[in-house]
Amino acid sequence: MVVGASGTGKTTFINTLCESEVISHKVSDNPETAHIEEGIRIKPVNVELDEDGMRIGLTIVDTPGFGQNIDNEYAFQEIVGFLERQYDDILAEESRIKRNPRFRDNRVHALLYFIAPGHSLREMDIELMRRLSPRVNVIPVIGKSDSMTPDERALFKKRVMEDIEHYGIAVYNFPFDVEEDDEDTIADNSDLRKLMPFAIVGSEDEVNIQGQLVRARTYPWGAVEVMDPRHSDFSRLRSALLNTHLTDLKEITHDFLYENYRTEKLSRTVHSDYADAPIPGDELANQSVKLKEEQLRREEEKLREIELKVQREIQEKRQELQAKEESLRNLESRLAAQGEA
Ligand SMILES: Nc1nc2c(ncn2[C@@H]2O[C@H](COP(=O)(O)OP(=O)(O)OP(=O)(O)O)[C@@H](O)[C@H]2O)c(=O)[nH]1
Ligand SMILES: [Mg+2]
Structure with missing residues (x-):
């Protein structure tokens, strides 16, 4: 799932990741139906990707970006509500005597939180990340990071992580155990941790660079290549999401985040007492x-x-x-x- 302020490059990121335009940028062409789409704007899309020769079935959830200086409470609730509904579905399925063989687990295993390039985290980013982190693995990323110089980028990354720590936001931090994990895992995870928040560059265009078609953004002075680690952290993030950390993200979601939600929900149901009508399932x-x-x-x-x-x-x-x-x-x-x- 991708979440963040409007225009930070979320949809472009998805299309870059999938190497095709799986999500259109246009919300609606038709003013008569535009209001109907409002309620269903959080809509999962299923895609199949090839990662190192392996086919990966991925469900992608794009969310509409929220604005600045306006009340975003409705958008925030909609996003948290979506995450919780996926947990509710599992909870209902688990307590069924006869399981539904066609049941789809739609829990969100990773949420990329898009931060706009700037000087520090904005208040709404802090608030939303704080509300999301008990429910989902939040991975902070900086969108459109090609608009910063390497020095600005390094400084901004440092500030963002300082804020995340200061406000006690429990983001996914590529956890490792120095005593239990092998050297490679420790090294790999601490490298990824050092890259946080990942600086992203997205592009929907393929450009011919030295005879090869690559995803890049072209400027009068040259091209920013999406997959080039000197230009952006895109390729590191991609392989962590689809390959090296896929299992870990899923395990944390199931063993920790879902388990916490389940406990909270069940104890809430008991305390709210028997007068409350039980939710079906x-x-x-x-x-x-x-x-x-x-x-x-x-x-x-x-x-x-x-x-x-x-x-x-x-x-x-x-x-x-x-x-x-x-x-x-x-x-x-x-x-x-x-x-x-
Ligand atoms: N420079 C730069 N521009 C980008 C990048 N990614 C996207 N853009 C541009 O930024 C604009 C907004 O990109 P979107 O992907 O639509 O942003 P979004 O976050 O999906 O926006 P909403 O759906 O309105 O929330 C478009 O004009 C993109 O071409 C990037 O990495 N670098
Ligand atoms: Mg978008």
Whole structure:
């Protein structure tokens, strides 16, 4: 999935990655139907790509860019809502007695967050990345990075990562374990980590450079080649996404992000109580959780009764003790009075 401010090069990136125009830049030609498309603007597209001789089935989700200085809450909710709906579908499928053989897992395994070249992260980028990161592997990228000089690019990358750390945004950071992973994995992952945020250049045109057709952007002074690592981090990002880190992204999505969502959702359903109408498909999962909750409640009640009983006994014993102390004091004072007499 690609997300970010309007005009940062998201659609161009997708078409560059797929090496064909899988997504058109035009939203609608027809003003009469333009409003209808509003609601279905987040629309997955299935493509097949060739990566090192391997066919990869990829689902791509383009999102409309949001604007600056306007209220983007609706767009933000739409994106987070889309991510959560894919989790809801899995949750419903998992709790079905008879599984649907044609079920499609449409969870988003990686979200490329497009940052516009500039001096630092904008407030809306910080806010949205923060909201997205508990639900999806967020990979920050700088779009249209050919508009920066190498020095500007290095400085901007540094600032962005400082902000991400400062605001505690849990982006996907090519995790590795120094104790457990082999040297190659550690080296590869730390190299990728150092490249973050990936500087992207996209192009929908193929240009003849020294007899070879390559994807590039041409300028009066020369060409910026998409796949050239000196010009952009595109090829590193591409191979991480489609090859080296595909499994890791999927595992984190399933074992961690989805699992957290599931736990949150199920505990929310229990607490919001039985009066709420159950969402279809979630019913079975809800029922078993409710049964467990009921059992726990009964055990809690039993424990509370025992506690009360023990407290009562302690109180009684304390009173007995006080009475005994009182009579002892009486006896002592009487003895003392007799002694004096
Ligand atoms: N210089 C430069 N221009 C780019 C690059 N990628 C895209 N563009 C241009 O930027 C403009 C916007 O690109 P899009 O890909 O449509 O941007 P988007 O993020 O999809 O925009 P929205 O769909 O409106 O959010 C187009 O004119 C592209 O040709 C890039 O890497 N470098
Ligand atoms: Mg677009």
